[in-house]
């Protein structure tokens with residue numbers, strides 16, 4: 001899928017990138033290899049990737065999503081993007097896209113649209129590049145200047161991932177929308193305590209307003225709450241795919257999971273919010 005290269009900007013000088021001989025290069029000669037797996041690494045050389053999902057976390061996420069327990073989330077996310085995008089021109093960019101499966105679900109509802117998956121983890125980008133025939137994937141830091149041209153996105157999505165409001169506003173077209181998925185404090189509550197998972201800040205919604213306010217206005221919010229019936233294997237994957245995996249020991253989690261009932265009823269509880277760029281931003 002080559003069209004997505006035209007969405008990108010050089011991380012060093014901001015110029016357009018063009019493909020030449022298996023690499024993307026700008027007119028000033030900054031060049032980035034396209035990996036065999038189809039993604040391009042646009043992280044400047046000195047960047048660190050401390051929060052990047054590891055190979056094991058990405059594997060756990062892929063296994064968990066394949067079980068379909070988050071399908072109601074994908075349906076609500078796709079509803080929000082499809083209804084907000086309307087006829088607006090542009091691609092769909094998923095920041096902190098992980099395996100790219102949410103983006104793939106959205107693109108299935110938007111025939112002909114191109115998707116771009118951005119993530120700081122090369123393991124995630126590798127999977128995302130294969131998530132859908134219309135998805136391209138790049139490695140970058142969502143907290144820095146995104147290697148994306150101004151105003152190319154009809155929609156930016158951010159699902160359980162870092163939110164850089166000024167950059168989201170810059171890459172969105174004037175009529176574009178931002179769709180954000182955040183967990184509520186009830187999300188995965190039945191396993192969070194027993195497994196020692198990082199708990200969700202009960203003031204998350206307030207923090208979201210603070211992070212996005214000044215650049216975006218909230219247009220709509222939808223709550224998605226369901227009971228999932230999870231096997232022990234599902235619970236293990238859910239624990240090892242999330243941010244807690246950065247500090248948990250896999251064998252310790254495994255022994256805790258072994259003492260849980262099976263199947264176990266676990267809450268999926270997220271908020272899907274749609275935001276419009278503030279006029280005159």
Ligand SMILES: C[S@@+](CC[C@H](N)C(=O)[O-])C[C@H]1O[C@@H](n2cnc3c(N)ncnc32)[C@H](O)[C@@H]1O
Nearest residue numbers: 051052053096097098119120121141142159160
């Ligand atoms: C909790 S996962 C969510 C992944 C995906 N959105 C999903 O819901 O399946 C967070 C993702 O953000 C990525 N991430 C963390 N810090 C990042 C950063 N500074 N820039 C870009 N991506 C980042 C991680 O590598 C990981 O894939």
Ligand SMILES: [Zn+2]
Nearest residue numbers: 010013026030
């Ligand atoms: Zn350059």
